[in-house]
Amino acid sequence: MIDIRRIVTSVEDIFHEGGPCAETPLRRGSIAAVLTNPYAGRYEPDILPMMEALNPVGLDMAxxxxxxxxxxxxxxxGYGKGAIIGAAGEQxxxxxxxxxxxxxMRELLGWKGDAAAYAKGQSSGGQSGNALAIVPSTKKVGGPGCTLDVPLTHINASYxxxxxxxxxxxxPGAPRPDEMIVILAMSTGARVHARVGGLAADAIAKWDGQR
Incomplete structure (x- = not known):
């Protein structure tokens, strides 16, 4: 079911955005896998088999x-994820x-929650370790070469x-109509000139993935 055509990885270091240079540059990276969409061109009521088949792809990409x-x-x-679906597929x-x-990503970064509950979209009571926050996501249907802005939030507190x-x-050149692109993204810190207040990373207190 999984037929990968290309994997594209990108890493960038951000030193400043017009203000003073950061003592440690912000490093952000993304990885995108272009694969055949087995459900392209038709409506398939049961698409869950592919979700199971994508599990090892996710671990390898992370x-x-x-x-x-x-x-x-x-x-x-910080982390985030996304997907671009070719025109013969659906969101x-x-x-x-x-x-x-x-x-x-959560497993790789130290999450100790209930994987079975997570897969069912249920609460993972008793979670511990790192990567407590839900991974933000976005997706869209698009043609070859289209872009996707993948959101990033803190791995332990979404706020x-x-x-x-x-x-x-x-x-470039993807996704073709019968393909989809699955994407993971990570970062090493805050925006280089972050200064708009709110909950700070060193003030996380609840350890519930939110605050």
Whole structure:
């Protein structure tokens, strides 16, 4: 069911955005896999088999991205995911990436929750470790070369305002109508000139994935 045509990885270091240079540049990275959409061109009522098939893809992509960013897992502070579906598919096909993509990064970064409950969209009571926050996501149907702004938030608390960010992802020549692109993204910190207040990363208190 999984036929990958291309994998594109991008890593950038941001030193400043017009203000003073950061002591440590912000590193952001993304990885995008272009694969055949087995449901393209028709309405398929049961698409869940592909979600299961994508689980190892998510883990492999998360590991590839972390290796490309060349930092330890403990340095990752932000993450996000997304999907672009070719014109012969539908937006719901991109939703198949929510569990495989999100769980893969959370597992790699130290999440200790209930994977079965997470896969069913249920509360993962008793979660611990790192990567407590839900992984933000976006998806759309688009043609070859279209871009997707993938949202990023703090891995342990969705309300950490300094880490609200987005990274633009584009794969030239993809997706073809019968393809889809699944995307993961990570960052090492806050926006380089973050200064709009709100909950700070060092003030996370509840450890519930939100505040």
């Amino acid at each position: 590991k590839r991205l972390l290796a490309a960013m060349a930092v330890p897992a403990s340095d990752i502070q 719901e096909h991109g939703a198949l990436w929510h569990v495989p993509g999100g769980y893969a 950490v305002r300094s880490h609200f960010d987005a990274i633009e992802v584009r794969v």
